[in-house]
Amino acid sequence: MTTTDLQRPATAPAFQHISSGRRAKNMTATVLVSAAFVIAVAPLVWLLWTVLEKGFTHVLTADWWQKSLAGLTGRQEGGGAYHAIYGTLVQGLICAVIAVPIAIMVAIYLVEYGRDSKLAKWITFTVDILSGVPSIVAALFIYALWVTTLGLPRSAFAVSLSLVLLMIPVVVRTTEELLKIVPDELREASYALGIPKWKTIVKIVVPTALSGIITGIMLAVARVMGETAPVLILVGYTQFINYDPFGGNMASLPLFMNSERLTTNEIGEARVWGAAVTLILIITVINLLATVISRLTAVKTK
């Protein structure tokens, strides 16, 4: 049976096809968004690929993780980056130990005590400015304070101090945002049980936000570990292992790369790429740890 005009319904059906204009707009937008994604991600993937391709084979030896370059010249193969890995980790750790308690207490003040006071607003403003300070400015400030004014030697500890300046604003900001999203209802529930304010903060508010705070701290640590300006200015490079953060030169991965860059042969090149891969690996491991810890401490409902 064929359909004739007479058999067609008198009114148009309620649901129409997608019009060609909308289809075209949808296509254009999809292409634009996808293209933006590719443009953003391509250089990152390229960078990661180049670094891994050129450096990954060099970090596969046990020597790389266990030995320094002590006694080796730029023409001799072998040795490792242990001295630089140690430096990067210990400088990051000292920085975190100093910066994290200060930053968390500042954030607690801002959210729980300061609220809308003038002092709190002033601190927030300062933290915002500090978070925009370039790392070289932080490094020069510590140089002026530590070396010029106090007359102390350049050291890994001075590097950690300048990293502290870079880390505090980041941790304050993330902690502040996380404490703010803890509902006031929880604070009130705690007060109504006759729990004092400080205990409410320590036992109720901070644990509720803890998972996010830990993630923020780990990401901040990963970030400062790659900072280059402070190590260039505040400590000298050495091929030897130095366990003393307060005296003598201490290598770190950025410094190692900067130094080996000057060894213009294949051996130097291999060391630079190897150090780059090592730094990326360390930061990846820290990020993974952050994810795991935040999962473990996350608020559960089941």
Added chain:
Amino acid sequence: MAKRIDVKDLNLFYGKFHAVDGVTLSVPPRNVTAFIGPSGCGKSTVLRSLNRMHEVIPGARAEGEVLLDGEDIYASSVDPVSVRRTIGMVFQRPNPFPTMSIRDNVVAGLKLAGVRDKKKLDEVAERALRGANLWAEVKDRLNKPGGGLSGGQQQRLCIARAIAVQPDVLLMDEPCSALDPISTLAIEDLITELKKDYTIVIVTHNMQQAARVSDQTAFFNLLGVGQPGRLIEIDDTEKIFSNPTEKATEDYISGRFG
């Protein structure tokens, strides 16, 4: 345990805004008092002032006297923390502590006050959960997070948490407004039981609820926008709902306004 409350000429402020004007009322022990009235009339504000939760809000302050068995909770020597330990509160939305298990939620008040004895805490948890009619439902999952319970169960968990510290008075700020009728019924039954041991003050928007659970009812109203709320009348619930003295009360209850 249960104590009486006498409020004398209480004025409440949020910053410069005069929220509640000159409230005077008495709540006898082992008695349920319901606060009713239109939104914004200050009934929740008065309730929160009864255990000094009002002043937690920045800029909020209170003038006047609130006597608990004759002792002024607003006297300058009184620690608000100790007032709140004596006068518990249940809030509109269930708010169990998300990081804690069901058991830890119930004993949070004691644990954070320094009680360490595990046996005693377990006893308190069971007694409070039984008191809140929740024991049978949660006894097999005491170590699971409180956030996994249903809304009605969470609210009973909050009531268990409030009675675990053995307060003298229990304040409830619209405890059923976020719950379905069956959970509401469970909470109303619970209020009737808790009345044996506690002095209870409940704010509610549901007039049937006020009629069902309370012994006396206070009607609050405000004369206009920006005006402070006032206590219009307080009397036995039966009288308020059948033959109120004030015309405004009758209008509100019969649904002619509000």
